[in-house]
Amino acid sequence: MLVDMATVASVSREARSIWSIPCGASRIALLGTSPVDRVLANFFLGVHIPPCPTRFFTSRSEALDWLNAVA
């Protein structure tokens, strides 16, 4: 699953907690460009343990490569 963070201003705690619930994805790539995106992404990863491998990328192609590496 690719999450484009371009328009995300903030993520509340409750919203973040939903990301800890097991979901169908085998990998989640968080795609962001700005420093804000980086801060948000690390709050994701630091506060709640995601159910599957999750990484932050600033390049869309790198993100897609990593996601497809599973298959």
Place this chain on the structure above:
Amino acid sequence: MPPAAAGRDYVTSRESVEDPRLQQLVDGVVRLAAGDLDARIEPSEHRDDIDAVITGVNLLAEELGHIHSELEQRVAARTAMLRRTQVELEQMAKTDALTGLANRTLLTERIQEAILSCTDGGRAPAVLLLDLDSFKAVNDILGHSAGDAVLVEVAKRLRSAVRPQDTVARLGGDEFAILITAATEEEIIRIAHRASEYLQDSMCIGIETVWAMASIGVCVGKPGYRAEALMRDADIAMYQAKARGRNNVQLFHPEMLDAVQERSRITAELRTAVAGRELALLYQPVVELASGRVIGIEALLRWHHPVRGTIMPGSFIGIAEETGLIFELGRWVLHEGLAQMGRWNQTDPDLTDFCLHINLSAAELLRTDLLEDIRDTLARYDVDPRRLVLEITETVLMSRETGQEQVLSRLRELGVGLQIDDFGTGYSSISYLRSLPADTVKVDQSLIKDMGSDPRQQNFVSAILQLIFAAGLNATVEGIETAEQAAQLRAMGCLYGQGYYYGYPVPAAEIPYQLRQPARHL
């Protein structure tokens, strides 16, 4: 704030360098630091490093707020739990574990509260003390878990007998108490009788049917009555209830206090009586009805009190038994009686044909040194054991235990005679008569009291004498006061008798004369 007069260049260059968002950040952090964890900073559209810092600070503030409120919740929950536990502990410290009733501590607290609240014009509280009459038997015969079940049932019944504002407490063992607040004397007595009534019904403990009735003492408080005095006086009333036959309710009267003090005084004086030679023995003849010959003399104890004159045993033997003084008294009687026999042997050596009868109480049978004492004293005064007869009451012999059994058979081996005293006054089973370790039975005077006027009583006495003979025992009838009684008894085949008709209890000096004269003839 930059200095106002610094020059246009300085102001412009500072304005172009400083991002207003930095000031917002500073403000935001300051507000957070001041404790306003809901403070947030608005990020811009740039999504640059400063926005990243702003976003980060917001997220951190949110975290902090959550942690803070979570912590507060947990502290509140813990405090509530500790408070509940404390209440429970206090509850346990003031409650009897078995019955759930208040314990002595809580009762005393409540009594004191009740006394305090009555000073503003309310009624003084009343205290009831209840003691179960035969609880020990239940425990001994049915076991402790049955005993516990009885206590639980008693607690239940007592609770149902009182009003919601009254307190029922268990003071320990089989002692209970009830505190009645703000009630009239009438209501108090009514509650007390209700409690007694509810205990009259039997209870089923497993497959057994058990009765648990109580002696109840009531003390109604008055202004100025302190808690300890209330309890003490209720206790005194309860002992009165026991003395008056148990299973009844007694209301405390100040005279009861006098009775208690009287007992203490008697006890103290009795102790000195033995040492101070205030005790004396009188002797009453036992005769053979046919010939009038004196065949025995019964030693009877008298207390010559320096102030109150001669006191009969009835007034002090009971207290002696309760206080353990009975041992000293019994020892004194034995020694003095046998010493007197020794003296008679010296002064009147020809008079050898009679026995000395001495009364022995239940407690004395339990003396470990009884056998030795009797044997040694007989030897010391050179008295043949066969000239000593010990009179033991029916109820004692009926309920004798193994230890006592052994003492009795060893005494008989010595040659000492055993006589059953006060026969007909206890609740004896007929069949035991044949197995009693005795030679003679002394029939109590109450049985022949109405013999003269009531023919059925005559038949009754005759039957009893037959019973005694059939059991292979001899009978002595006590309390013969008239010639008529003597004649009737002789006709029934009774061999021996004692009573005022044959002689009053007299001092030792008069006995040899009595022994030489035949007593009244028929």
